[in-house]
Amino acid sequence: MTLTLYPAIDLKDGACVRLKRGEMDQATIYADDPGAQAAAWEALGFAWIHVVDLNGAFAGKPVNAEAVRAILAAVTIPVQLGGGIRDLNGIETWLNAGVTRVILGSAxxxxxxxxxxxxxxxxxxxxVGIDARGGMVATEGWxxxxxxxxxxxxxxxxxxxxxAIIYTDIARDGMLSGLNLNETAALAARVSVPVIASGGVADIADIVALKAASRTTRNLSGAIIGRALYDGRLNATEALAAC
Structure with missing residues (x-):
């Protein structure tokens, strides 16, 4: 099975940022035009875009709606969205707006x-987005x-x-310290739905290791990649070829 890689667009105050371990005061701004950034990821060959409304995750309601709509208008590939979506009405609103999948985390x-x-x-x-700190579920923007x-x-x-389930190891998120493959694979082995790894992807070695693990753990289906892509530590073409 081919792995799916999801380039992440994390939105804070309308800009595309990366955090370290989910700390809002540890934000690095990578792009001020999220739509253009999404289009760039599509042009490189990615099949999905992963979007998180960071302000929304903390506020418990959508905050960066304008930026999300700009992303939806800029790409033809599917978009999955999380952050501050806490009820059926919110889910339906975004699905009707063009989001393909809605991620429920704290909810x-x-x-x-x-x-x-x-x-x-x-x-x-x-x-379902499961964000874990020491193996325990964290909520409300972690x-x-x-x-x-x-x-x-x-x-x-x-x-x-x-x-699907997205499993994020908070301690590794944005830290370029490598995927927590052991925990992710252990979780994937116990469920019947695809599991997407998140948090810590540092370079091509993480993608190669995930691919190898997916051969024996069938529900390991892909990874969300952020800082490694933005910092140029992970080459998109090379990463996609390794899947």
Whole structure:
């Protein structure tokens, strides 16, 4: 199976940024035109764009809607969106606006009934984002850590009509320290839906290792890549060829 790589566009105050471990005061601005950045990723051959409204994740409601719409207008490839989407109305609004998949993070941990309702109403268009700190689920823009294990949440929601689970290791996010492949593969081995690795991709070695792991762990389906791409540590053409 071919891995899918998702270049990340994290939106803060209308700009494309990268954070370190989810700290909003640790933002590096990479582009002030998110639409142009998305178009550039499509031109390089990526098949998806991964978008997160960072302000929205903290506010609990969409904040960077204008920037998201600019991205949707700029590309022809599918876009998945997370950050501040907490109810069915919000999900439906973005799906109608052209988003292909909506990511539920804090909402999935705090309101699993919403995931089931959304999965039934929009089958194949809901992704659960599980963000973990030390293996435990974190919510509210990673400001809170729960007493719920990431694997437990994944197993509870795997049959909710979702299309994938994104597993993010917060300690590695934006740090270029390498994927937490062991934890991600262990989670993927216990669920029946595709799992997308996130947090820490540093260079081509991470993609090669993920590809190798996917041969024995069938639900390892791809990775979200951010800082390594923006910093030029990961060549897009080389990364896609390794998938």
């Amino acid at each position: 999935a941990a705090k309101n699993p009934a919403l995931v089931r309702e959304a999965g039934a109403k929009f089958p194949g268009r809901i992704v 400001a809170e850590t729960s007493d719920l294990a990431a694997t437990e949440l994944a197993m509870r929601l795997q049959d909710a009509g979702i299309s």
